[in-house]
Amino acid sequence: MPMDKVAEFINTGCYREALARLCRLAQEPIEDGRRVLDDWELAHHPAEIVSFEVLSRDQYITVTAAEIERVPLHWLRALDDHCHHVYGPDNAMPQDIVVDGFGGSKVLPTSPRFGGGARKQQMGNLSYWLKHHRVVPLDNPQGIPVDVAVIPKGYAEWTNRRLGKEILRIGIVHFTDDIRLDMVFPTNSTFFYCQGLDDEETRLHSALEHIRHAKRKQVHMLIMPELTITPNLRSRITDIMMQLSIEQGDDHELSVPIIVLGSFHERVNEKWRNHAEAVVGLDGVKLFGCDKRKSVTFRRKKECLQCSPTPVTCLYSSIGLTGMAICKDLFEGEPAAILQSLSLDWLLVPSMSDNTGPHEAEARRLFNINGTVVVVANQEMPHASARKTGFVHHHRKKAARCDAGLTIIEVALNDRDTDMTDN
Incomplete structure (x- = not known):
C-alpha cells in the first residue's frame, strides 16, 4: 500500500520523514490531470481528528497503513503539528536532508508573516493543510536539482537581526554609467558570449556608490541587473567588504545584509554559464548562487549557456524562503515551473531585457497565487x-516601477499591498 512507508516512519518516530512522504504522495498525479490530494480532499471528514498528542507518547505508537489511508489529511495535519512542537521553529534544522523514501526533501518551518497568497486559502494546495511547515523536495520531474541554503554559521544573528523588521527596504539598481558589454560573436557560429566590460573601473565605482547609498538608506536587500558585474568585479567588491569589516567592524559603509551582485558569463570546466551570486554585505561571504538555464537571442545569435551546474537554490532565513532566477528563467520552461512549485516568499531576478512584459505577467501570477514578492x-x-x-511586485493590482539609478521600495511584511518608494 502507498501508506506502508508512512506507517513505518511514524512507528519508528521518524515524523519529519513521514510528513515529507505524505506530501510527496499528495502531489502524485492521477487521471485527468488531477493529483492524489484532490481525492483526499473529496473524501475528507472534518469531524474526525488525529491529535498530535497521539504522536507524543513516551513509547512509539503502532499505526497501520490502512488507518492512515482512511484519513490521510488528518495525519498530515497531526504530523505538521507534532513536528512543529518537536523541531521548530526555534529548534528547526533546515540544513538537514530528510530522506522520505522517494528522495531527499527539506522540511522548513513557516512564519505567520510569510507563505501567503491564494494557496493558503484554496483547497487543492498543500499550503492549505500545512500550518507550520513547507516541504521542499530536492528533486522534481523537470530533472533540475533543488537545494536550500542557510545563512552561514556566525552570520545568521547579524543578518537576521537586520532583516527582522516590520518593513523591508529593497534596493533595485539600474546602471547609468553607459558601460558597454564586451561581446564575442565567433565566426561561423550561432552563439555569443560576454567576456567583460569596456571599463571595469567605472563600473566598480558605480556599484560601490550604489551599495553605499543603499547602506545610508538602510536597505535590507540590494539587487543588481544581469550581465553587469563580472566575476573579477564580484571578487574585488567582496574583497573590499572583507577589508572594511576587518578595519571598521560590522557596520561599515557597504554592510547591506543581502546583496545580489548581478550576473555575468563565466567559464566552469571549459564551459560557459551565466552565474549570479548573493552575498552578505558584512564581509562578502557567499549566501547562495544561481545559474541561468534559458538563453536569450540577441542579433539572431543564441546566448552561449553550455552548463548550469548550480541547483535551483533558495535561502532560508528569518524572512522566509528567498529564491533567485536570471531573466527568462522567471517565466519560461522548467525553471519557471520549479520556482512556482517552491511557493517562495521572495524571488530576486537579475535581468537584461528591452521588454519586461513577460516578467511582469509572471510576477503578478506568482504574487497572486503564492504571495511571492518578485x-x-x-x-x-x-x-x-x-x-x-525593473520593478517590485508586492501588490495585487500593479508593480512598483523603478527609476534609473537606485530605487528603494518598502514592503510591509504584514501588509504586502504597501506601495512606498524612495529614490
Whole structure:
C-alpha cells in the first residue's frame, strides 16, 4: 500500500520523514490531470481528528497503513503539528536532508508573516493543510536539482537581526554609467558570449556608490541587473567588504545584509554559464548562487549557456524562503515551473531585457497565487534606444516601477499591498 512507508516512519518516530512522504504522495498525479490530494480532499471528514498528542507518547505508537489511508489529511495535519512542537521553529534544522523514501526533501518551518497568497486559502494546495511547515523536495520531474541554503554559521544573528523588521527596504539598481558589454560573436557560429566590460573601473565605482547609498538608506536587500558585474568585479567588491569589516567592524559603509551582485558569463570546466551570486554585505561571504538555464537571442545569435551546474537554490532565513532566477528563467520552461512549485516568499531576478512584459505577467501570477514578492533588477539590452528599468511586485493590482539609478521600495511584511518608494 502507498501508506506502508508512512506507517513505518511514524512507528519508528521518524515524523519529519513521514510528513515529507505524505506530501510527496499528495502531489502524485492521477487521471485527468488531477493529483492524489484532490481525492483526499473529496473524501475528507472534518469531524474526525488525529491529535498530535497521539504522536507524543513516551513509547512509539503502532499505526497501520490502512488507518492512515482512511484519513490521510488528518495525519498530515497531526504530523505538521507534532513536528512543529518537536523541531521548530526555534529548534528547526533546515540544513538537514530528510530522506522520505522517494528522495531527499527539506522540511522548513513557516512564519505567520510569510507563505501567503491564494494557496493558503484554496483547497487543492498543500499550503492549505500545512500550518507550520513547507516541504521542499530536492528533486522534481523537470530533472533540475533543488537545494536550500542557510545563512552561514556566525552570520545568521547579524543578518537576521537586520532583516527582522516590520518593513523591508529593497534596493533595485539600474546602471547609468553607459558601460558597454564586451561581446564575442565567433565566426561561423550561432552563439555569443560576454567576456567583460569596456571599463571595469567605472563600473566598480558605480556599484560601490550604489551599495553605499543603499547602506545610508538602510536597505535590507540590494539587487543588481544581469550581465553587469563580472566575476573579477564580484571578487574585488567582496574583497573590499572583507577589508572594511576587518578595519571598521560590522557596520561599515557597504554592510547591506543581502546583496545580489548581478550576473555575468563565466567559464566552469571549459564551459560557459551565466552565474549570479548573493552575498552578505558584512564581509562578502557567499549566501547562495544561481545559474541561468534559458538563453536569450540577441542579433539572431543564441546566448552561449553550455552548463548550469548550480541547483535551483533558495535561502532560508528569518524572512522566509528567498529564491533567485536570471531573466527568462522567471517565466519560461522548467525553471519557471520549479520556482512556482517552491511557493517562495521572495524571488530576486537579475535581468537584461528591452521588454519586461513577460516578467511582469509572471510576477503578478506568482504574487497572486503564492504571495511571492518578485524583485526584478533590469538593465536594457546593449545599444537599446531607451532605458528599461525593473520593478517590485508586492501588490495585487500593479508593480512598483523603478527609476534609473537606485530605487528603494518598502514592503510591509504584514501588509504586502504597501506601495512606498524612495529614490
